[in-house]
Amino acid sequence: MQNNSLEYLKRTALWFYLLLKSLLAYWIGHPQNTVSIFRFLIKKLIYIPKFTKRNVMTESQKYNYEENLETTKNIYNKYAPKVNFKNRSSYKLLKKILKDKEQILYFLVRKYKPTVVLETGVAAGVSSGFILQALNDNKKGSLYSIDLPFQWYTYGNNELHLDSLPPGQNSGYLVPNKLRNRWRLTLGDTYQELPKLVKKLRKINIFFHDSEHTFKTMTFEYNQTWSHLPKKGLLLSDDVNFTTAFNKFVRGKKVKYFVFKKIGIAIK
Ligand SMILES: C[S@@+](CC[C@H](N)C(=O)[O-])C[C@H]1O[C@@H](n2cnc3c(N)ncnc32)[C@H](O)[C@@H]1O
Numbered sequence: 001m002q003n004n005s006l007e008y009l010k011r012t013a014l015w016f017y018l019l020l021k022s023l024l025a026y027w028i029g030h031p032q033n034t035v036s037i038f039r040f041l042i043k044k045l046i047y048i049p050k051f052t053k054r055n056v057m058t059e060s061q062k063y064n065y066e067e068n069l070e071t072t073k074n075i076y077n078k079y080a081p082k083v084n085f086k087n088r089s090s091y092k093l094l095k096k097i098l099k100d101k102e103q104i105l106y107f108l109v110r111k112y113k114p115t116v117v118l119e120t121g122v123a124a125g126v127s128s129g130f131i132l133q134a135l136n137d138n139k140k141g142s143l144y145s146i147d148l149p150f151q152w153y154t155y156g157n158n159e160l161h162l163d164s165l166p167p168g169q170n171s172g173y174l175v176p177n178k179l180r181n182r183w184r185l186t187l188g189d190t191y192q193e194l195p196k197l198v199k200k201l202r203k204i205n206i207f208f209h210d211s212e213h214t215f216k217t218m219t220f221e222y223n224q225t226w227s228h229l230p231k232k233g234l235l236l237s238d239d240v241n242f243t244t245a246f247n248k249f250v251r252g253k254k255v256k257y258f259v260f261k262k263i264g265i266a267i268k
Contacts (some may be wrong), residue, residue: 042101
């Protein structure tokens with residue numbers, strides 16, 4: 001018991017250290033955002049003791065993950081035969097039956113049967129887990145992911161944003177061990193890692209953006225991956241409502257696209 005408490009204290013201390021270190025680095029690089037940083041600290045610091053409670057978040061996330069996976073598989077089995085991506089009405093049907101990002105990712109990956117899926121932004125690993133489960137059920141394909149935890153950025157009205165992990169947890173901690181053989185996770189900044197990875201992979205069947213939702217980074221990632229998608233390859237993006245980047249990009253490319261629950265889907 002004492003050992004557990006000590007271990008928890010150690011994890012929390014390390015988590016705080018990483019959090020403050022990353023915030024300090026962000027502040028030094030962005031002194032113009034000092035007001036946003038202080039606003040964030042005043043608003044959020046009060047919740048940190050609650051957030052660091054042992055495994056509270058982990059357990060509830062695990063529960064939702066497993067329950068949603070079961071539901072998603074049932075939806076896929078029921079509706080997959082009725083969906084034909086050449087047909088616009090299929091997208092209307094998908095809009096009705098798929099509730100969230102995980103369900104959309106699972107359905108698309110099962111249906112497209114890709115060889116290579118690339119995603120940016122892992123955090124707890126919910127999207128990675130659903131993509132990997134779909135690849136596993138297809139018995140084909142690999143997922144390459146890039147993630148840099150503790151990344152601060154501002155969006156909208158200079159609002160500071162951070163996707164943090166619970167103390168002691170690493171990127172992708174929710175991904176079940178049995179699915180990891182199809183997974184290559186790179187920890188690092190998308191600006192450094194994405195150009196190297198696309199060069200190495202050459203061809204990507206599906207790209208999914210879910211890292212930093214700023215106009216600059218979204219546009220950077222779409223541009224980096226677009227030429228590596230084959231004809232009919234998919235560019236997917238979460239939170240396309242954060243900026244005009246997705247709309248601007250796909251209109252510029254003059255391709256078919258759909259937006260489901262804040263997720264953009266463009267077909268090359
Ligand atoms: C919204 S979360 C990802 C959620 C995940 N895709 C899911 O659905 O479960 C965004 C992740 O991207 C990471 N991130 C933010 N900026 C990044 C950057 N410049 N390079 C790599 N990862 C970044 C964040 O630290 C966070 O882990």
